[in-house]
Amino acid sequence: MWWQLTVTLVIGLSCAVWSQDENAEPSLDIMARSTPYEVGETKAIFCKLINLEDGDWLNPAGDVVGTRSAKNKRIFVEKKKEVSGLLMPLIINKMEITDSGNWTCRSGDLAETIYILVGRKVVMKARETQYGNEGKTARFDCEPDGFPEPVVQWYKPDRQPIEEHDKKYVVHTKGRNRQLEIKNVNHMDTGEYVCKVTQKTLSHYTDKTVTFIVNHSPVIVNPETQEENTASTEEVFTLLDRVKNLTCNAVAYPLPDFKWTKHKNGYDYEEIKDDTVAYSEGGLTSVLQLRVFNESYLGQYKCTASNTHGHKFIIFDVRLGNKPNPPDVFAVVESNSSSISFNVTCSSCLLGRLDQGYSDPQNLAVTGYKIQLTMKPTEAKPDDWDAALTFSFDIEDVEDTIFTPTNLTSSSVFHARACSVNQAGESEWFYLEGDAVTSLGITQTPASIQHLYVIAAFLFSLYY
Structure with a gap:
């Protein structure tokens, strides 16, 4: 039968592989390589002898390792006669660090050594x-x-x-x-x-x-950079009949208590305790929402942060500033499925970065722009600017006039408006002529948007 032939061939092949060649040179081979082991492991390291009658394993101290006995329960040698030769496994139970060293398999003048490293992995509280x-x-x-x-x-x-x-x-x-x-x-x-x-x-x-x-x-820090604010007084500019947020940010442990007072001629003369003071969830920020109804609300406001280890304060000197002019250029540059880039400039404004510290109250630099986008009404309704998406941009380079609102919905039509921003507040709104449109994924310029409208109109006429 075919299966009998297969078994015969396999057995014959096995015998051919494992049968010992009596004419072969005597040899000795450790059938393992040097590798680290871990404390507690149990390993059998084989040494194979060809055309050799007997052999021994020697421990790192040079002593012969005995066979298993009542005395040798952890480390011992077993000898097994095989067709292919003599196998001598070295058995090491529950390895210890002291087992590290050179172990030698020897038979007469033939010998081979393997280095065994027993290690213990570090375990620490995380x-x-x-x-x-x-x-x-x-x-x-x-x-x-x-x-x-x-x-x-x-x-x-x-x-x-x-x-x-x-x-x-x-x-x-x-x-x-x-x-x-x-x-x-x-x-x-x-x-x-x-x-x-x-x-x-x-x-x-x-x-x-x-x-x-x-x-x-407590340490008074900059709300944005979290760096220590070493100045005791900070100039703040505002417009009349506007809300100006005075932000007092302190790091402290335990958490600080905040106190707002009106300050004049070096004295605190009135503590502010009404609902115009708000606190952050983390307890490290207090905001005085100051409504400047008229010039009597101008002046100095002191924020004191204190805990059981001490206190620090900062004085906000609130002064009138100029209202910025609105942008005179506001146009779509390009758009894609999730963003629209606008060119925004104010040619009549002094422009500058927020960190440059322009402090002439009558000519404060425009340091950024605010852009709002609202979905174009589907019917003859007014724009819902209360639900508009608002994007604020700081001027990083006065030569760079491109600003890009992102994470917009695709295939949408928006109405847009922009205003200039300085340290005192915001200008009037400047409205975009026409629509701002996001695509399905194709980068668009105003010209390409017009081409899409033409193509859509042509297809509509063919269909109907």
Whole structure:
């Protein structure tokens, strides 16, 4: 039968492969390669002898490893006669770090050695939170217990490694502990510090994150950059009969309490407690919504942030500024399925970046534009500007007059308007002539939009 022939061929092939060639040269071969093992593993490392009667395994100390017995239960040698020769597996149960070293398979003058490395991967607590006090020293422990000895690197909250020569941060070695020390702690030291641990020979990586919270007095910061505002007074410009938001932003732990007062001639003379004061969800920002009905509302307003560690204040000096002129150019440059680019300019305005600090109240620079888009009504209805999409743009370069609202719905027709913005407020609106249209995905210019209208009209006439 065909299956009998197959079995016969397989058995014959097996015998051909495994039968020992009596004329072959005596040889000895460890059937494994040097590789790291982990503590607790059990391994069998085979040594094969060809045309050799007997052999032994020697441990790193040079002693012969015996066969399994009541004495040798963890490390022993088993010898198995095979057709192909003698197999001598070295059995190591529940490996220990002390098993690391050179193990030798020997028979007469023939010998081969394999290096065995037994390692222990580092296991650490992944996260912890620590608190520190302003002006004091903080210390974080990182104690990786592993073998081979791991490489340890601390990282600051900005993800930059802490270098050895750093004077602010010092890493001390105390046994296996790599302790990070932060000197003269301040609010800028708040954040996550990461101890990264690498054991290259074991292809192992782990880390520990320390969330550090500094107890400190309030620090007045810029709401946008979060950098410390060292000025005690800030000029603010407004228009009459407008709402001017005075934003007081402070970082502090514990969270600060805010107090607004009217300020004059170096004195606080009236605390503001009405509903014109709003607070952020995070508790680090207080906004005074100042409605300037007339010039009596101008003057100085003081914001004081305080907690159990101290207080800081900033005074907003509110003054009248000029109302900017509206743009005199507002046109569509191009559009696609999700954005429309506009050319917006005000040729009669002094233009400048917001950070350039133009402070002539009668000629404040236009530092940006606001663009609103509302869906074109399907019937003879007025535009619903209350539901309009609003986009604010700062001037980065006075030569760049292209501004692009994005994330718009495709195949939509909008009415648009724009206004100029300076430190005091906004100009009157300037309305776009015609429509602003997003496409199905084809980049369009005003000319191409007109061509689409012509093509659509032609197809409509053919159909009807």
